[in-house]
Amino acid sequence: MRKAVKLFSAALLTVSGLLTAAPLFFLFCGSLMGSGELGTYLGPYIYHTDGYAMWRLFPLYPTLRNLIRLVLDSPEFFHMFWNTMAVTLGILAGQFLFGLPAAWGLARYPVFGRRLFYMLCILLMMLPFQVTMLSAYLVLNRLGLLDTLWAVIAPGAFSTFSVFLMYRFFCGIPEEILESARIDGAGEFQIFVRIGFPLGASGILSAFVLQFLECFGMIEQPLVFIKKKSLWPLSLYLPEIEAQQAGFALCCSFVALLPPLLVFGMGQKYLEAGITAGAIRE
Amino acid sequence: MLPGLLGIAVFYLIPFGDVVRRSFLQMSGEAFCGMDNYRTVFSNAAFRLAAKNTARFVLVCLPLLLVLSLLLALLASRFSVRLLTVFKSAFLLPMAIPAASVVLLWRLLFDVNGFVNGALHGMGISSVDWMNTGAAFAVLVFSYIWKNLGYTMILWLAGLASVPKEVYEAAAIDGAKSAARFFKITLPLIRPMIFTIVVISLLNSFKVFREAYLVSGNYPQESIYLLQHLFNNWFLDLSVDKMAAGSVVLALVIGLFVGILARCWEER
Known part of the structure; x- marks a missing residue:
């Protein structure tokens, strides 16, 4: 009986897990299909012929034509890929420069108004983008940053989510360690670099993994702050590819998700730690 | 840490203050108009529709997401660490x-001639126009659950792991059935956690937009x-x-939930 229950739950988890992960597989296989093959399967969707779109698990005639076209013949893909990368890495760099020290200071020193600020951080990270959209627009307009990549990078760099996350991890470092370092004559900056940084590293990584995944797929911000098409990130470009080029679109979609997939693969541990940090006291 | 705080102030706090000021002003000029903007917003038909849909979305998604992810977490937590990691990766x-x-x-999935309708047709069920009828709501719910199942499952797993093993062993010796163990031990012990998870999921559900926007653009089917x-x-x-007025109202509502969340963090 117990064994049957276990087997059943394993089966249930496997099936639902596979279904959840299926889109990845779909994109991979689809990007290997030629236009002829896709035309047959997806005809009812693309050309509105009778019947229903179908799918084959594995391509019948696998081809790299889509990939070749992407690499050799679509400069716009690379252009937008680099836009996405610039935005994502720019935001992460900004958080490293500004958010990290802010989190450390907040966690370790009795700053005036620290509780109030902490609450503000939480409130700001919970607000949907649309609530702060108008205020962000007004500032960016005044600073003359609209229609540049900075319009997305600058507000993102000061996102309070990573401050909050790193703060939680920094709070977990026992005060005694810092005390003994002080007695040994370490300066405050030295303590931050030598002790806080390595001990809080998992928190910093958690924040970065979560932020990377978030920023890479950004849609709302570039949609309202960037009108110039040449500055668009991939996430605005992908939906624009026409249905007739399904194979190419699938290939682009697949290549576009490789960087976040890589970060996810390397940082799953930190991702999980980052998720739970919000719910459990360290 | 100063530059960080300064940046947050420049990009978020000060401009939001400006928005609050503007929410009491007439759009064209500087004339003060009191609560007029708020009155306009609340009597706006589109605002009512959107608020109703958002509330409906939250009320449907939240219980569904929480129950499904708890179920998966309960099932998954019986397995060895290695298998658990695989399951977690998938979700x-x-x-x-x-x-x-x-x-x-x-x-492709939700087109009139798409995969889902094809499968339904195979089962002898007539097809549904997913994106242009009330069924669009179901698509949105599905997308949200798909995206957030793993996140919430991780939260539940952390809660379940915090229950000491000895308690279960003692209960097993006393002959407690698994249902009794769940309702009498697991649920009460993770109760404070449940509240936190509910509030976090609630706040996350306000952020569902990307999927909805991508599938159906600026003016989607009315129900979403x-x-x-x-x-x-x-x-x-x-x-x-x-x-401006709408932002202030929404910020206040969400601020209320955040306050509740902060309270549950403090209680533990």
Whole structure:
């Protein structure tokens, strides 16, 4: 009986897990299909012929034509890929420069108004983008940053989510360690670099993994702050590819998700730690 | 740490203060108009529709997501660490897939001639026009659950792991059935955690927009016209007055939930 229950739950988890992960597989296989093959399967969707779109698990005639076209013949893909990368890495760099020290200071020193600020951080990270959209627009307009990549990078760099996350991890470092370092004559900056940084590293990584995944797929911000098409990130470009080029679109979609997939693969541990940090006291 | 705080102030706090000020002003000029903008917003038909849809979305999704993810977490927690990691990877994977990458798949799935209708046809069920009828709501719910199942499951697993093993062993010796163990031990012990998870999921559900926008653009089917769409459209129309008032109202509502969340963090 117990064994049957276990087997059943394993089966249930496997099936639902596979279904959840299926889109990845779909994109991979689809990007290997030629236009002829896709035309047959997806005809009812693309050309509105009778019947229903179908799918084959594995391509019948696998081809790299889509990939070749992407690499050799679509400069716009690379252009937008680099836009996405610039935005994502720019935001992460900004958080490293500004958010990290802010989190450390907040966690370790009795700053005036620290509780109030902490609450503000939480409130700001919970607000949907649309609530702060108008205020962000007004500032960016005044600073003359609209229609540049900075319009997305600058507000993102000061996102309070990573401050909050790193703060939680920094709070977990026992005060005694810092005390003994002080007695040994370490300066405050030295303590931050030598002790806080390595001990809080998992928190910093958690924040970065979560932020990377978030920023890479950004849609709302570039949609309202960037009108110039040449500055668009991939996430605005992908939906624009026409249905007739399904194979190419699938290939682009697949290549576009490789960087976040890589970060996810390397940082799953930190991702999980980052998720739970919000719910459990360290 | 100063530059960080300064940046947050420049990009978020000060401008939001400006928005609060504007929410009491007439759009064209500087004339003070008291609560007029708020009155306009609340009597606006689009605002009512969007608020109703958002509330409906939250009320449907939240229980569904919480129960499903708890169920998966309970099932998964029986397995060895290695298997558990595999399961977690599978359910977390959607977090790593940018919404833009699945747009085409979603369109293929829910087109009138799409995969889902094909499968339904195979089972002898007549097809549904997913994106242009009330069924669009179901698509949105599905997308949200797909994206967030892993996230919530991780939260539950952390809660379940915090229950000491000895308690279960003692209960097993006393002959408690698994249902009794769940309701009498697990649930009471993770109760404070449940509340936190509910509030976090609630706040996350306000952020569902990317999927909805990608599938159906600025003016989607009526049943999934959310507050987020409304704000976007006000923005495009440059209705600064309505937007300012709307932002303040929404910020207050969410602030309320955040206050509750902070309370549950403090209690433990």
